[in-house]
Structure formats: C-alpha cells, structure tokens
Amino acid sequence: xxxxxxxxxxxxxxxxxxxxxxxxxxxxxxxxxxxxxxxxxxxxxxxxxxxxxxxxxxxxxxxxxxxxxxxxxxxxxxxxxxxxxxxxxxxxxxxxxxxxxxxxxxxxxxxxxxxxxxxxxxxxxxxxxxxxxxxxxxxxxxxxxxxxxxxxxxxxxxxxxxxxxxxxxxx
Numbered sequence: 001x002x003x004x005x006x007x008x009x010x011x012x013x014x015x016x017x018x019x020x021x022x023x024x025x026x027x028x029x030x031x032x033x034x035x036x037x038x039x040x041x042x043x044x045x046x047x048x049x050x051x052x053x054x055x056x057x058x059x060x061x062x063x064x065x066x067x068x069x070x071x072x073x074x075x076x077x078x079x080x081x082x083x084x085x086x087x088x089x090x091x092x093x094x095x096x097x098x099x100x101x102x103x104x105x106x107x108x109x110x111x112x113x114x115x116x117x118x119x120x121x122x123x124x125x126x127x128x129x130x131x132x133x134x135x136x137x138x139x140x141x142x143x144x145x146x147x148x149x150x151x152x153x154x155x156x157x158x159x160x161x162x163x164x165x166x167x168x169x170x171x
Contacts, residue, residue: 094120094170097144105131109163119149121167129154132164139168146171 091113098120102108110123126132136152139145149167157163 090115097142098122101138101142101144103131103134103138106135117149118170119167120145120170121165124164124166126162126164129162132162135164136166139166144171145169
C-alpha cells in the first residue's frame with residue numbers, strides 16, 4: 001500500500017500534458033500552413049515564368065525574320081548618323097558661311113559642295129545686275145573663300161531675274 005504523505009495538493013499533470021499537446025499541434029499546424037503556402041507560391045511563380053518565356057519566344061520569333069535585319073540595319077544607320085553628327089561637317093559649315101554672305105535681294109537657288117576639290121558651287125537669283133555685282137563682291141571679299149575657281153556666269157531668265165553661277169574655292 002502506498003501512503004501519501006504530502007500536504008500540498010497533487011499536481012494535475014494531465015493539464016500540463018494538454019497544454020504541451022496544444023502547443024505542439026499549433027506549431028505543426030503553422031508549419032504545415034507555411035509549407036503549403038510556399039508550395040502554392042512556387043507553383044504560381046513557375047507558371048508566370050513559363051508565360052513570360054512563351055511571350056519572349058513569340059517576340060524573338062517576330063524579330064527572327066526580316067524584321068531582325070531591319071532592326072540591326074536601323075541601329076547601324078543610327079550609329080553612322082551619330083558619328084556624322086559628332087564629326088565636324090565641312091559642308092554644313094560652308095553652307096552656313098555662304099548663307100551669311102548672301103546680300104539683301106539675292107536668293108541662294110543652288111548650293112553644291114565638293115569635298116575633294118574644296119569648292120562650293122552656288123547659283124544666286126537676283127532682280128538686277130547691280131545686286132548680282134554686290135553678291136560677287138561680297139563673296140570675293142570674304143575671309144572664308146579664297147576666290148573663284150572659274151569665271152562667274154550670269155544670265156537673264158524669262159521672268160527678268162538674273163541668275164548668277166559661281167564656283168568658289170574654300171581657304
């Protein structure tokens with residue numbers, strides 16, 4: 001026979017075991033929820049990745065044919081244009097200098113630049129020979145042009161205007 005000599009009430013260990021069991025069950029439930037949540041997220045990300053890969057394939061197929069060549073050609077043209085814009089362009093500079101030398105009443109009808117010869121050919125249209133003579137003198141006295149390569153040709157058009165053709169050498 002067992003005799004209980006304790007004066008304190010007996011521990012109810014069933015209650016402690018129940019708390020431990022609830023704690024362990026709750027922890028397992030939380031871990032299971034996290035696991036299934038991650039599994040769902042991974043599947044969702046895989047599905048989105050497959051859709052994006054399909055879209056990339058479609059876009060690459062669009063560029064694969066003739067369109068890809070056009071894109072590459074356009075890029076090559078842009079690179080060439082960029083280098084031309086950044087480089088010093090003597091033709092543009094010559095046109096700007098020529099425009100600055102045009103006198104009132106004279107209109108530049110033709111501008112032709114020859115890089116190898118270093119010349120500019122111009123045709124000016126004026127209302128009379130006086131303005132034409134002023135234009136010729138203005139080109140001759142300029143600091144940009146060295147002089148005329150060939151003689152100056154002037155002609156009267158049907159409408160009475162004077163057309164003056166000149167070829168100028170750049171200094």
